[in-house]
Amino acid sequence: MATNTHLIISLYLCTFLSTSFAQNLQHFTFNGFQQAKLRLDGGATIHQNGLLQLTNTSKQLTAHAFFPSRLSFKSPSSFSFSTTFAFAMFPEIQVISGHGIVFFISPSMDFHLGTPGKYFGLFNASTIGNSSNHLFAVELDTIQDFEFGDIDSNHVGIDVDNLISNASASAGYFSDSEGINKTLNLIGAKPIQIWIDYDHRDMEVKVAMAPLGLPRPSKNLLSSRIDLSKVALDSMYVGLASSTGSVASSHYVLGWSFRQGGVGQAPSLVLSKLPSLPRFGKRRRLSLGSKILLIIVSIVLVMVGLVFYMRWRKKYEEIFDDWEKEYRVQRVSYKDLYKATKGFKEKELLGYGGFGKVYKGTLPSSKTEVAIKKVSHGSSQGMREFVAEIGCLGRLRHRNLVQLLGYCRRQGELILVYDYMPNGSLDKYLYNEGKVNLSWLERVKIIRGVASALVYLHEEWEQVVIHRDVKSSNVLLDLSMNARLGDFGLARLYDHGTNPQTTHVVGTVGYLAPELSRKGKATTKTDVFSFGMFILEVASARSPTTPQGDGHKYLVDWVYDCWKRGAISEVIDPRLEGQIVEEIELVLKLGMVCAHPRPEARPSMRQVMQILDGDTNLLGTLPYDARPVYSNRGNETFPLFASPSKAISTTYSTDSILIVGR
Incomplete structure (x- = not known):
């Protein structure tokens, strides 16, 4: 009996294990x-x-x-x-x-x-x-x-x-x-x-x-x-x-x-062992009614297919002209841009730049994060000039410029593809829209980065590039909070050694040099003026212009007024309290000199960089008394300029700003 029981159990286990193994x-x-x-x-x-x-x-x-x-x-x-x-x-x-x-x-x-x-x-x-x-x-x-x-x-x-x-x-x-x-x-x-x-x-x-x-x-x-x-x-x-x-x-x-x-x-x-298939041969002849129905169904299917195909094609349709081959700019397909932005959805919208909306996207082929700007444009001739312009700007290479990666044209619309800057634009930090406060050292690092970019544009590239819209909202911050000057929608180019042509007055109120309203001619010195206003904006965290009655109150006038009254501390962003006030005042001086009413009295951007870098060779060549020194903080060397032995005072008239020793 025991033997039979063991045999039954063994057979059961074998069956169970066999079933489990099969499963x-x-x-x-x-x-x-x-x-x-x-x-x-x-x-x-x-x-x-x-x-x-x-x-x-x-x-x-x-x-x-x-x-x-x-x-x-x-x-x-x-x-x-x-x-x-x-x-x-x-x-x-x-x-x-x-x-x-x-x-x-x-x-x-x-x-x-x-x-x-x-x-x-x-x-x-x-x-x-x-x-x-x-x-x-x-x-x-x-x-x-x-x-x-x-x-x-x-x-x-x-x-x-x-x-x-x-x-x-x-x-x-x-x-x-x-x-x-x-x-x-x-x-x-x-x-x-x-x-x-x-x-x-x-x-x-x-x-x-x-x-x-x-x-x-x-x-x-x-x-x-x-x-x-x-x-x-x-x-x-x-x-x-x-x-x-x-x-x-x-x-x-x-x-x-x-x-x-x-x-x-x-x-x-x-x-x-495979079963055979049924016979597939001649079918019974279709009746006349069936043939007519078949023809109608076939026509309808073809028409529906064509409609879907045309809709699909139009969705990604682009415009190509032979003359675009003249310009060495990377063309990006609209289909890739459409996928990158999930169909240009509002939730991918980063903001509104000059002339259009800016979206965040990830290119499907390279998985690269990019900023994609849709720009509306008019005539074909204007579009040709625009593509020629970006053909030049697409070759700009500098660590403090936002890189233009490519473009696409579609139905009167130009789409530009740029490096994506994860920390957004500088103005959001200055005006504290939920962003962390920037220290003084971070702000001067940004000022110096923008100055370096302008030196490259004005003097170091194959042509002279006038940006014409230097301001905090056009300065973007990368992952390491380095400044990148962007938005070249208003930029103009001309050859070294020639004079720029007269153009329409464009730019942003508060950053425009006074001579633009008289001559309408943008030069490198008009960029210097905008940069000076940018310096004042960064140090004070105030807009270059604010509404006042029927007109505007200009930041540069208010800074000068405070300077004259000996109340320059009122200008400094209150969030910088306790940080190197003397150094901030000296940078404010540089901003006022760059924003001089007369263009010939303004320094070049290379001179500005030399001052920020502490180049003492400029002594005696600038229209103001400035002495560069260095202040060490830990392992960081920070460029400054100041008077070596005497207090600094200013005198101001309607056509001059002079920083002189007292």
Whole structure:
């Protein structure tokens, strides 16, 4: 009795372990489906000879066939799988087909909300593209849907949670015997075998196909790197799906094998055991009414396809002119910019620059964060001049300039692509819009950075560049809080040694040099004036101009008034209390000298840099008494200028600012 009991227990354990082992391996092979206990829904049915038919000649039909046991995806090796199946598609009308067949892995067998037609019975308009689907698929698609970016009407695609394929290729195979690639017609009513493999170690999906009876080709049709661990849940199902739309076709599966975990391919199908396909030959002749209906349906489908295609093309349409080849500027596709900004959504809006909106974006190809500015522009001649201008500005290279990376033209609109500055513009810090306070050392570092950029523009580049809009909102801060001068929408260029042409008075009120209103001619000295106003703005955290009655109160007048009254401390930003007041006063002096009413009395930007760098060679050459010294704080050397032995006082008249020793 004990022996029998032990025998029964042993048999039970062997059966249990064998069942558990089979479930862990999760493999199956069906050479025909007579004995298969698949879970079927929709139009799916199994013929007496074991042939699995997914769809028939009914329109707007969906069909699913599932292996009923769950797959476990809890261990790293469990994500590896290999599968192969043989199929054939019989179109009702030889030149037009319904939609194709899909192999998929999903967390559920419930697809009652799946829409027939282009959604394959797996998605609908609201679920497609949702990461919550947790669905991996390989589609054999016989309809070109422009909405999903299909490459043609006879392709294979690798999909994740969407029908916009991660990778796709026209159906075909590599003939090892001939050494060439050959095309396969998915709706040719001839059996085809497909192989799909995924290796968790290199996270790559590989797909190959060939006419049934040929071995697997040595070269894959397509592949794509996908981290299946981010798609699959702990347990999933595998299945096959098919769908028809306004035109029907019959889709058959002859055999299917699958293997999960470990290495190696799925078990081979035994060709001699596969069921035969129904005869596909001459169809009954269509009646006159059917022919007319077919013609009408075909015309409607073509028109609908053209409408979708034109909408899709117009969405990304750009303008190209031959003359643009003259300028060495990187062209960026509108499609990439559209994707980078998620369709120029308002939530990606950084702000409003001169002439347009500025968006944050990430270029899909390089994953580079950029600032994208949309500029409206008028005539073609004006656009040509603008592109010529950015052709020059695109070649500017300096650590304190915002780099122009490229551009795009579209329907009277110019789109400029710049480096993205994560810390935004300086004005937000000066006017304390929820930003941290800048110390005095940080502010002088910014002043010096802008001065260095202007020296480069005025003297060091191949042409003279006049910025014409130097102000705090056009100074951007990179990740290390370094200043980058940007927004060259008003910039003008001319050759060294020549005089700039008279132009319209443009710029920002409060930063405009007084001679601009008389002559309308921007020069490097008008940039110096704007820079002087910028210095006063940085030190005082006040706008260069504020409304007063019917006019404006100008910052430079108020600074001079405070200086004359010996109350210069009133000018200094109160947030700088306790920080090097004497040094701030000296920088304020430099700002007032740069903002001198007469352009010939203003220093050049190189002289300004020499002063900030402590160059004593300027003694006796400047129209004011300035002595540069250095103040050491820890390991940082900070450039200053001051009188060496005497107190500083000022005298001011309507056409002069003089800093003299008393």
